[in-house]
Amino acid sequence: xxxxxxxxKRGRNIGEVPIGCVIVYEGKIIGRGYNKRKKKKTTLxxxxxxxxxxxxxVIKDWRLEDCDIYITLEPCQMCAxxxxxxxxxxxxxxxxNPKAGCAGSILxxxxxxxxxxxxxxxxxxxxxxxxxxxxxxFKDLRARNAEIKKAGKTENEERQDL
Numbered sequence: 001x002x003x004x005x006x007x008x009k010r011g012r013n014i015g016e017v018p019i020g021c022v023i024v025y026e027g028k029i030i031g032r033g034y035n036k037r038k039k040k041k042t043t044l045x046x047x048x049x050x051x052x053x054x055x056x057x058v059i060k061d062w063r064l065e066d067c068d069i070y071i072t073l074e075p076c077q078m079c080a081x082x083x084x085x086x087x088x089x090x091x092x093x094x095x096x097n098p099k100a101g102c103a104g105s106i107l108x109x110x111x112x113x114x115x116x117x118x119x120x121x122x123x124x125x126x127x128x129x130x131x132x133x134x135x136x137x138f139k140d141l142r143a144r145n146a147e148i149k150k151a152g153k154t155e156n157e158e159r160q161d162l
Contacts, residue, residue, distance in 0.1 A: 001094055001125045004070040007034040007047060008133055014039060018133050021047035021071045023055040023064065023088075030067070031055030047071065048079035052086055063087050072130040074101035074123070080109035083119055090120040094130025 007020025011034035023031035033050030037043060048071060056062050064086040072094040075083060080102035083091055091110055093103060102109045103121055110119040 001070050001072070001092065001130075003029055003032070004072050004094070005126065005129060005133070007032050007051075008072045008130075011035045011047070012133070012137055018137050019047045019071070019073045021051040021069060023051050023067050023069050025055070025059060025064070025067045030058040044078075046076065046079050048075055049082060052082055056086075065089060068092060070125075073097050073134065074103045074105055075110075076100045077102045077107065077109060080107075084109060084112075084115055084117055087117050088119055090122065092122045092125050094125055095127045095134070096123065 003022045004020040007022060008018040009020070011020060012018035014036075016035040016038055019035050021031075021033045022029045031051035031054040033047040033052075033054065035047050036045040036050060039045070048069065051069070052064065055064055055067060059067075065088070067086075067088050068090040069083060069088050070092045071079075074093045074095065074097040075091070076097070077100075091103060096105050098105050100106065103111075103123070108121075109115075110121055112118070
């Protein structure tokens with residue numbers, strides 16, 4: 001999980017929501033990712049999707065059956081679906097996502113018996129650190145948005161200035 005946290009910090013450093021992910025195969029990290037939605041201007045650039053793409057290239061297969069995925073935040077529906085589709089063995093999450101989590105918070109896509117594959121789930125690994133990173137990010141974002149508003153700019157105008 002420490003490596004996933006480091007990925008989340010890389011995302012935060014470029015202004016992305018700090019969510020990080022690593023994929024481990026036979027004790028080695030074969031895929032890393034952090035959010036790049038703003039940078040790539042696509043909703044698909046989640047940490048998990050980035051890491052899954054890299055891991056598939058390393059093992060030269062779309063199936064990641066003997067892989068474990070470590071994510072700082074519970075995956076959304078898209079990412080949980082990708083984890084199931086990749087046939088991953090295990091998903092380890094740092095903290096829950098009560099607004100969009102699909103590993104048990106809203107839905108549990110990872111362990112739905114209707115699918116042809118279920119993923120073992122471990123949660124709460126370095127939970128406080130993962131949660132604090134997100135809380136701090138959004139606290140800072142709200143403060144920055146308040147300053148933008150006070151200066152009379154819209155968020156879009158401020159983004160264009162960056």
